[in-house]
Amino acid sequence: MSVEILKQGAEGRLYLGDFKGEPCLIKERFVKKYRHPELDTQITRQRMKAEAKASGRCLAAGILAPKILHSDLNTHKLYMEYFDKAKTAKQLIQEIVASQAEEQAKKSLLEFCTRIGGIIGKMHSNHIIHGDLTTSNILIDPKGGDYDIVLIDFGLSHYNQATEDKGVDLYVLERALISTHSEQPFLFENILAEYRRTCGKDEQAVLSKFEEVRARGRKRTMIG
Ligand SMILES: Nc1ncnc2c1ncn2[C@@H]1O[C@H](COP(=O)(O)OP(=O)(O)OP(=O)(O)O)[C@@H](O)[C@H]1O
Ligand SMILES: [Mg+2]
The missing domain is CATH 1.10.510.10 (Transferase(Phosphotransferase) domain 1)
Known part of the structure; x- marks a missing residue:
């Protein structure tokens, strides 16, 4: 199966996927081999949590941001609303x-x-x-x-x-x-x-x- 990649960088990649049958955007963060593994996991999780939290806070305040559909801290993937025409x-x-x-x-x-x-x-x-x-x-x-x-x-x-x-x-x-x-x-x-x-x-x-x-x-x- 081919995936449509929106962005591929050193830090991670963004691609189109689905969550519970709904199309969404997946933002995956890569493991950084040069960092101490524990520190790397900690930083990655912290960034994923920050991203999910702030999106939710914005939406609650009436500021538009992608809805976070799912956050998988083990695979470092955030599943979010995709604005396809943006x-x-x-x-x-x-x-x-x-x-x-x-x-x-x-x-x-x-x-x-x-x-x-x-x-x-x-x-x-x-x-x-x-x-x-x-x-x-x-x-x-x-x-x-x-x-x-x-x-x-x-x-x-x-x-x-x-x-x-x-x-x-x-x-x-x-x-x-x-x-x-x-x-x-x-x-x-x-x-x-x-x-x-x-x-x-x-x-x-x-x-x-x-x-x-x-x-x-x-x-x-x-x-x-
Ligand atoms: N929810 C979305 N809907 C549509 N396009 C998106 C969405 N999220 C990101 N994009 C597109 O993908 C690009 C990269 O996304 P984003 O800024 O989240 O990643 P990044 O800059 O690689 O992240 P980071 O700086 O956290 O490593 C954006 O500039 C935008 O063009
Ligand atoms: Mg960016």
């Missing part, structure tokens, strides 16, 4: 830039950033820290003439009220946008504008933490 935010941004006239592209991107900022704000106001916010970990699922935004890849996520962790989450996203979408330097500030409106009462504290993390990042870059 593309990543990275792909969408690149398509908008390639296919629309400059003015229109900017307008579409700004609308898109507003949606993303709102969702990240909502996620943080529910104290969910994603841990790896990049445009490859945000899916766009077309819905009629509109689209849904689905957050994925929660292996590095955790639950924490600390403003520091939220600030780091934003910083990771800013770095990812700068490196992946350097031609559109305005994306992050527009995401942040909507984030401020939705992230809740500790908005100011999170933003000052973010500035602090950013300053630390700059210092590190300067030192090398």
